[in-house]
Amino acid sequence: MIQTIHLLPGVTLRCFPDSRFKQEGLSLQFVRPMCKEEAALNALLPAVLLRGCETAPDLRAITLRLDDLYGAAVGAQLRRVGDYQATGLSCSFMREEYALPGEQVFAPMLRFLEELLFRPVLENGVFCPEYVESEKRNLTAAIAAQRNDKRAYANAQMIKRMCKGDSFGVPRLGEKEDVEAITPESLYTHYRKVLRESPVNLFYVGAADPEKLADLLRPIFEKLERDPITLPDQTAFHDLGGCRETEVMDVAQGKLCMGFTTPVTLRDKDFVAMQLFNTVFGSGMVSKLFMKIREEMSLCYDIHSSYHGSKGIVTVSAGIDCNIDGKVEEEILRQLKACQEGQITETELKAAKEALLNQLRSTHDSPGAIEGYYAVAALSGMQLTPEDYSRAVEKATAEDVANAAKTLQLHTVYFLRGEV
Amino acid sequence: MEKKFYPQVGETLYKATLPSGLKMVVLPRPGFAKKLCYLVTDYGAIHRDFTMDGIEYSAPAGVAHYLEHKLFDMPGRDITGEFATLGASPNAFTSYDMTAYYFSCTENFRENLNLLLEFVTTPYFTEESVAKEQGIIGQEIDMNLDNPDSRLFDLLMEEMYGVHPINTPILGTRESIAKITPQVLTDCHRAFYKPDNMFLCVVGDVDPEEVAQLAEARFAELPNPVVTAPREWAEPMETTQKEVTTQMEVAMPMFQLGFKAEALPNGIEGVKGEIIGDLAAEALFGESSQLYLKLYEEGLIDASFGGGFEAVEGMALLTASGDSENPQAVRDAILAEAKRLVAEGISEPDFLRMQRSALGRRIRGLDSFESTCFRLCAYHFSKFDYFEIPAVYRQVTPADLTQFLQRVVTEDRMCMAVIAPKEVS
Numbered sequence: 001m002i003q004t005i006h007l008l009p010g011v012t013l014r015c016f017p018d019s020r021f022k023q024e025g026l027s028l029q030f031v032r033p034m035c036k037e038e039a040a041l042n043a044l045l046p047a048v049l050l051r052g053c054e055t056a057p058d059l060r061a062i063t064l065r066l067d068d069l070y071g072a073a074v075g076a077q078l079r080r081v082g083d084y085q086a087t088g089l090s091c092s093f094m095r096e097e098y099a100l101p102g103e104q105v106f107a108p109m110l111r112f113l114e115e116l117l118f119r120p121v122l123e124n125g126v127f128c129p130e131y132v133e134s135e136k137r138n139l140t141a142a143i144a145a146q147r148n149d150k151r152a153y154a155n156a157q158m159i160k161r162m163c164k165g166d167s168f169g170v171p172r173l174g175e176k177e178d179v180e181a182i183t184p185e186s187l188y189t190h191y192r193k194v195l196r197e198s199p200v201n202l203f204y205v206g207a208a209d210p211e212k213l214a215d216l217l218r219p220i221f222e223k224l225e226r227d228p229i230t231l232p233d234q235t236a237f238h239d240l241g242g243c244r245e246t247e248v249m250d251v252a253q254g255k256l257c258m259g260f261t262t263p264v265t266l267r268d269k270d271f272v273a274m275q276l277f278n279t280v281f282g283s284g285m286v287s288k289l290f291m292k293i294r295e296e297m298s299l300c301y302d303i304h305s306s307y308h309g310s311k312g313i314v315t316v317s318a319g320i321d322c323n324i325d326g327k328v329e330e331e332i333l334r335q336l337k338a339c340q341e342g343q344i345t346e347t348e349l350k351a352a353k354e355a356l357l358n359q360l361r362s363t364h365d366s367p368g369a370i371e372g373y374y375a376v377a378a379l380s381g382m383q384l385t386p387e388d389y390s391r392a393v394e395k396a397t398a399e400d401v402a403n404a405a406k407t408l409q410l411h412t413v414y415f416l417r418g419e420v
Numbered sequence: 421m422e423k424k425f426y427p428q429v430g431e432t433l434y435k436a437t438l439p440s441g442l443k444m445v446v447l448p449r450p451g452f453a454k455k456l457c458y459l460v461t462d463y464g465a466i467h468r469d470f471t472m473d474g475i476e477y478s479a480p481a482g483v484a485h486y487l488e489h490k491l492f493d494m495p496g497r498d499i500t501g502e503f504a505t506l507g508a509s510p511n512a513f514t515s516y517d518m519t520a521y522y523f524s525c526t527e528n529f530r531e532n533l534n535l536l537l538e539f540v541t542t543p544y545f546t547e548e549s550v551a552k553e554q555g556i557i558g559q560e561i562d563m564n565l566d567n568p569d570s571r572l573f574d575l576l577m578e579e580m581y582g583v584h585p586i587n588t589p590i591l592g593t594r595e596s597i598a599k600i601t602p603q604v605l606t607d608c609h610r611a612f613y614k615p616d617n618m619f620l621c622v623v624g625d626v627d628p629e630e631v632a633q634l635a636e637a638r639f640a641e642l643p644n645p646v647v648t649a650p651r652e653w654a655e656p657m658e659t660t661q662k663e664v665t666t667q668m669e670v671a672m673p674m675f676q677l678g679f680k681a682e683a684l685p686n687g688i689e690g691v692k693g694e695i696i697g698d699l700a701a702e703a704l705f706g707e708s709s710q711l712y713l714k715l716y717e718e719g720l721i722d723a724s725f726g727g728g729f730e731a732v733e734g735m736a737l738l739t740a741s742g743d744s745e746n747p748q749a750v751r752d753a754i755l756a757e758a759k760r761l762v763a764e765g766i767s768e769p770d771f772l773r774m775q776r777s778a779l780g781r782r783i784r785g786l787d788s789f790e791s792t793c794f795r796l797c798a799y800h801f802s803k804f805d806y807f808e809i810p811a812v813y814r815q816v817t818p819a820d821l822t823q824f825l826q827r828v829v830t831e832d833r834m835c836m837a838v839i840a841p842k843e844v845s
Contacts, residue, residue: 007638020451022430023784047723059716067773070780094780098430130717138722144671145724150566246567250842279664285511286504298555301563319563351504358507362454362608367787373429 011229013202015210024206029088030198034167040174042087044075051131052121070094081379082170082234082310090232120256126188154255156393158414162259164266165240197229205367242411254417262407266382272392278307279352288335322417339405349410360386426807434628440639441616446628456789464517464611465590480599482592485514507530517733537638540808543609545602554757576837579664584653613771615639666839675747680833681736686803697729700821758829766818792837
C-alpha cells in the first residue's frame with residue numbers, strides 16, 4: 001500500500017514499504033512546467049549535478065563513493081508527464097543486510113544524495129563553467145543523436161508537427177539553440193529558482209519505515225529557503241491544426257507515423273475503455289494492426305499504437321517498405337473503423353483485458369514498475385490504484401471500447417522514407 | 421528433486437534432470453504475483469553446421485532466428501492469441517548461441533506452461549507460411565540495417581572474425597533467408613530442440629513438482645537423435661584489418677572497438693575468466709577508471725560510452741563503444757592506458773572496491789525476474805550454477821587482471837569499426 005506523507009508545504013514523500021526486494025530505491029523530482037523556455041535547463045540540471053559535489057568533486061570521485069556503497073547507482077531522472085516536466089535524481093542501492101557485518105549503506109546513500117542535490121561544485125558562486133560546457137556538449141549531441149534511431153526520430157517529428165500549440169510538442173530535452181544559450185550563471189539562477197519554488201516529489205520503495213524515513217528527510221528541506229508555487233492543473237490537447245508531410249532520408253525502411261486526437265484523457269472515467277481500445281487496436285501481438293498488417297499481409301515487422309493518456313493522443317507507428325505508405329495507411333484506418341463499428345470479438349476483448357490485468361497485477365513485483373506507476377499517477381492526475389484500475393478493466397464491455405474508438409480523429413500523418 | 425539454499429545471495433533453487441533428459445530449475449518467489457518461464461535451447465545463430473544420426477547438414481545464415489519465428493505456428497491455431505486469453509504475453513529471442521521462448525503471467529500459470537511446452541515441441545511448417553515470413557523478417561533485417569548500433573556491431577564482427585560464425589548477423593541476410601525451406605526448419609528443430617539440449621527455468625511462486633510433471637509429460641516421447649555440432653573454431657587471435665568505416669545518417673561518428681580474447685571453457689574456469697574480463701574492463705575504461713574521467717573531461721567520450729567483456733560460445737572479446745568526434749584518439753588512449761596498468765599494476769584497494777561493486781550489482785540484479793531467469797539459463801549452458809558466483813569473485817586476483825590486459829589489449833588483437841556521418845551532398 002502506498003503511503004503519502006506531506007513533509008513540508010510542497011514536499012511530498014510517497015513510500016511503498018516492501019521487504020521482498022534486495023535493493024531499495026529513492027528518487028527526488030522537482031516538478032516544472034513543460035515549456036520551451038525551461039526544457040533544456042531542466043534537462044541539463046541533473047547532468048551537471050552528477051558531475052560533482054563538494055565531497056566528491058568529479059565523476060571518478062562519485063563512482064568511487066558508489067562502488068564503496070556496493071555498486072549503488074545514481075542517475076538523472078527526466079520525465080515528461082502532460083504539461084509537467086519532472087527533473088531530478090534517482091538512486092538504487094543494495095539492502096544493508098547483504099553488506100559485510102557492521103557496514104552501512106542506507107545512511108551514507110541518503111547523505112550522498114543530499115550532497116549531490118544541494119552542494120554542487122561551484123566556482124565564483126555559480127556552477128563550474130567546465131562542467132556546464134561539457135554537459136551542454138553532451139546534451140546537444142544527445143539531441144542530434146535522436147536522428148540515429150529512425151523510429152523514435154520519426155515519432156518525435158510527427159508529435160512536433162501535431163502539437164504545435166501544445167506543451168506536448170516541446171522536445172523533452174529542449175532544442176539545440178536553447179541548450180547553446182545556457183550559461184553557468186543562467187543555469188545556477190534556474191537551479192536556485194527550482195529549489196525555492198518547485199513542488200518536490202520523493203518516492204521510496206524498500207524495507208525502511210516510512211515515518212523514520214520522513215524524519216530523516218524533513219530536516220534536509222527545512223534547511224532550504226522555500227517559497228513553493230502551485231502548478232496549473234494538467235490540460236487537454238491544444239489543437240492548432242494538423243498536417244501531412246513526407247521527409248526523405250537515406251534509409252532502407254520507411255517509417256509511417258499517424259497521430260489521432262481524442263477528448264478522453266486519463267483524468268476521465270472513460271480512460272480505462274480508451275486504454276482497452278488502444279490494446280485491441282494496436283498494442284501487442286494480438287492487436288488488430290499486428291494480426292492484420294504484419295501476420296496476414298506480411299507488410300511489416302514492427303507496428304503498434306500508443307495512447308498518451310495525459311494529453312488525449314493516440315499514435316500509430318509502422319516500419320514499412322518506402323512505396324506502400326498509402327496502402328498501409330488505408331489498412332490502419334480500416335482497422336480503426338472496425339473498432340468504431342464495434343467489430344471486436346470476444347477473444348479480442350478478453351485478450352486485451354488480460355494483457356492489461358497482467359500488467360497491473362505485476363506492477364508491485366518490480367521496484368521500477370512501482371515507482372513508475374505511482375510517480376506518473378501523481379503527476380498526471382490519474383486517481384486509480386492498480387486494484388481499482390483492474391476492477392474497471394474487468395467491467396468494461398465491447399461497446400465501451402467501440403465508444404472510445406469513436407472519439408478518435410485523424411490529425412497528422414508523417415512519413416519518413418528513403419529515395420524510391 | 422534437489423532443493424538447494426545459497427546463503428550468500430539468499431536464494432533457493434529446485435533442480436532436476438527429468439527422465440527424458442530435460443533439465444529444469446525453479447526459483448521460488450513467494451509473495452510475488454508474477455511468474456516468468458523460459459524454455460531455452462542450446463542453439464543459436466552460430467550453429468549452422470551439424471551432423472545428425474551420421475548425416476551432415478549445413479543450414480543458411482539466419483535459420484535459428486527464422487525457426488524461432490515459425491515455431492509459433494500450429495495447425496489451425498493462433499498460439500499468441502491463446503496465450504493472450506490466458507493472460508500471458510509470450511515472446512522469444514535468438515542470440516548467437518541460445519534461443520529462448522518465454523512468457524510471464526500472474527494467473528493460469530499451469531495452462532500457460534502447457535501451451536509453451538506444446539508449441540515449442542511441435543514443429544509445423546508449410547511452404548506457404550515459410551514463404552510469407554520472408555516479408556516480415558525482411559523488414560526486420562531492413563530495420564537493423566537502419567540501426568547504427570547493430571550495423572556497427574555486425575560490421576566489426578564481419579571484419580574481425582574470419583572463421584567464427586559470429587561474422588554473420590543473427591538474422592542472416594535477405595539472400596540467405598531466401599534459401600530457408602520447411603525441410604531446413606524441420607531438420608534444425610529435430611537436431612536442436614531435443615530434450616537433452618534444452619532447459620526449463622521458472623521464476624515465481626509455483627509448485628516445482630508440478631512443473632516437472634507437466635514438462636515430462638511433453639518431453640518423455642521426444643526423440644534424442646545423436647547430434648554433433650562444432651562448439652570450437654580455430655580463430656586466430658591476430659586481426660588482419662585494424663579499422664573499417666562506413667557512412668550512415670548519424671549525427672556524430674560512432675565507434676566500436678574490439679580486442680580478441682580466448683574463448684572461455686565451460687564450468688568454474690570459464691566464469692572466472694568472465695569475471696577477470698569484466699573487472700579488467702572496469703579497471704581499464706569503466707566509470708571508476710582514471711581513463712574514463714580523462715576522456716570524458718577532454719570531451720572525447722560522453723555518456724554514450726560503454727563497454728565490457730563479451731563471450732559467445734567459441735569466442736570472447738573485450739569491447740568499447742560510443743559516440744566521439746575522434747574515435748582514433750579514444751582507441752590510442754585505451755591502448756596506452758592498458759600498457760600503463762600492466763606496468764604499474766592494479767592496487768589491492770582498487771581491486772577490492774571493484775569487486776565489492778560488481779558483487780553488489782549482481783545482488784541488486786536478482787530483483788529482476790528477467791535478468792535472473794536469463795542468467796540462470798545462460799550459465800546453465802556454460803555448466804555453472806549462477807548463484808555460486810560470489811565465491812568465484814574471491815578466486816580472482818589483481819595480477820589476473822593485468823595479465824589479461826597484457827595479453828588482450830594490444831594492437832595485434834584489435835579492430836575498430838566506425839560509422840561516419842553521411843556527407844551532405
